Amino acid sequence: MQPGIRLKLLSSFLVLVLAVVGVFSYTSINSSIESMHQQARSLGSQLVQAFSQLAGPYILESDYATVIASASQLIEQGHINEIMITDIDGKIWLSTQTDSKPLPMSDPFYRQVIKKNLGQTRRIDTDSITCLEFVAPISTFGNPTYLVRMMMPLTEIEQRVNTQIRETLLFALIVMLVAALAAGVLSRLLTEPIKHLLRGTSEIIRGNYSHRIEVLSKDETGQLAHSFNQMTGHLEQEQDKRQRAQQSLIEHRDNLEQQVAERTEQLTRSNTQLSAEIDVRKRAEFELEQERSLLAERVAERTEQLNRTNQDLERAAKSKDEFLAAMSHELRTPLTAILGMSEVLQEQVFGPLNDKQSEYLNIVNESGNHLLELINDILDLAKIGAGKxxxxxxxxxxxxxxxxxxxxxxxxxxxxxxxxxxxxxxxxxxxxxxxxxxxxxxxxxxxxxxxxxxxxxxxxxxxxxxxxxxxxxxxxxxxxxxxxxxxxxxxxxxxxxxxxxxxxxxxxxxxxxxxxxxxxxxxxxxxxxxxxxxxxxxxxxxxxxxxxxxxxxxxxxxxxxx
Missing domain, CATH: 3.30.565.10 (Histidine kinase-like ATPase, C-terminal domain)
Structure with missing residues (x-):
């Protein structure tokens, strides 16, 4: 079963209130915790700075009693539970606790205090208690010589935080209860007119167009009920009109049958004429298709003829290139031998040459080299054309x-x-x-x-x-x-x-x-x-x-x- 609109409104409103109250409670608790911790840090920093300035002169005078008295008074105020004074090597000069151990000066926290000559604060978590540690330097002529260390337990702050959480949760619970009551009343006020409207709609579905809804208010729901009553009135009028129109339609139907018969006879005659025209068009389309087929055959024959011609031309060009390549190679072989023999004669391997013979051999060499260049060019062109x-x-x-x-x-x-x-x-x-x-x-x-x-x-x-x-x-x-x-x-x-x-x-x-x-x-x-x-x-x-x-x-x- 689907949940009703009243339940949906109620649950939506409660979820919204819960979200707002949750965000408010979370923000309030976090703000309080942050404020308490900030106050503790500020108080501890002020105390350690004031004590370091107060104890500095007494430490230089080795007035141990005055310093321990001041430390005891400060602890009695309840904020600090331990005060320790050490030199910069970690050796304890004074401590309010009997079991105190020297400070590990290798800890970067203490080294930073000495290096910057400024106080530092950090949080220390132990098995039994959580504390804030405050350390401040005691300087002599601008150089840190001692360190003051104070420990502030956070037990009181944690108790205050727990109290704050309980009070906030109680407030949130009260707000949720009040919101639930208000949401129940509001959802009833909103859904009751809708229920009346739903019952009226059911009557309309059953065909009871005379049913009217009681208008209980002048707001939007009342206006909706009034509009619904107007709609049912219009529907009732439209039903009367439709009944009258139906009666009129029945009267016209008899006349329409006669008109349809007459129109059918006219269409039959028109269809006969149209069929004759379609036959003429089909014959024309058949003749046109025959002409198109004949033209396609002629184009295909012409294309095939052109392809054969192109193939013949390509074969002829390839044969020409292959012939030129072969002929150039055959010509170059004997020509190379002729040039070689002429060079041998020019070098006078077979005896000295006279001027006339040298001139003739030069002519032979020049002509042979020229012819060899020509043959090489022809051979390269033929190779390019033949793809070789x-x-x-x-x-x-x-x-x-x-x-x-x-x-x-x-x-x-x-x-x-x-x-x-x-x-x-x-x-x-x-x-x-x-x-x-x-x-x-x-x-x-x-x-x-x-x-x-x-x-x-x-x-x-x-x-x-x-x-x-x-x-x-x-x-x-x-x-x-x-x-x-x-x-x-x-x-x-x-x-x-x-x-x-x-x-x-x-x-x-x-x-x-x-x-x-x-x-x-x-x-x-x-x-x-x-x-x-x-x-x-x-x-x-x-x-x-x-x-x-x-x-x-x-x-x-x-x-x-x-």
Missing amino acids: LEIRPGEVNFVNLAETSTRLVRGQAKQQQQQIEFQIAEGLPRYIGDPRHLKQVLVNLLGNAIKFTPRQGQIGLNIGVTSDSRSIWLQVTDTGIGIAPEDQSQLFAPFVQVDSELSRQFSGTGLGLALVSRIVKLHQGHIEVDSEPGQGSCFTITLPLDNGMKVGQSLPVQESAP
């Missing part, structure tokens, strides 16, 4: 890279009386890449700069880090003939030279920059050119530090489709 170029990542030393690259082309620059200078920024971050292929990139760029720069020109190589510290940049500059803006877009295409007149004047195939561009892309970087005719050229390579390469990792790289 192997990247061997390692930590790149840009100082060694710059020195090696410039040393390889310095002889060529010397023939043209050109100056090669390189500058490397300090504190470059650690970079992982393929040192051999990066050297190939710089040698190609420096070789082109030397080739297209007039005699006594300037060639520069600069290496640094970008402003966001996320990439390394390498820059090759020259004071050469420059490149027209409309030709710069074709620079990195294989087998393309921007000017046929220049291709005849300066030997070349157009493979070097294409190879440079692809190697840079394999390092996740990019290359840019800034040039004007007659103003020289500047090629800038940007290599991101985060390129996914790891030291010691061997990567066969497949070039991504453009």
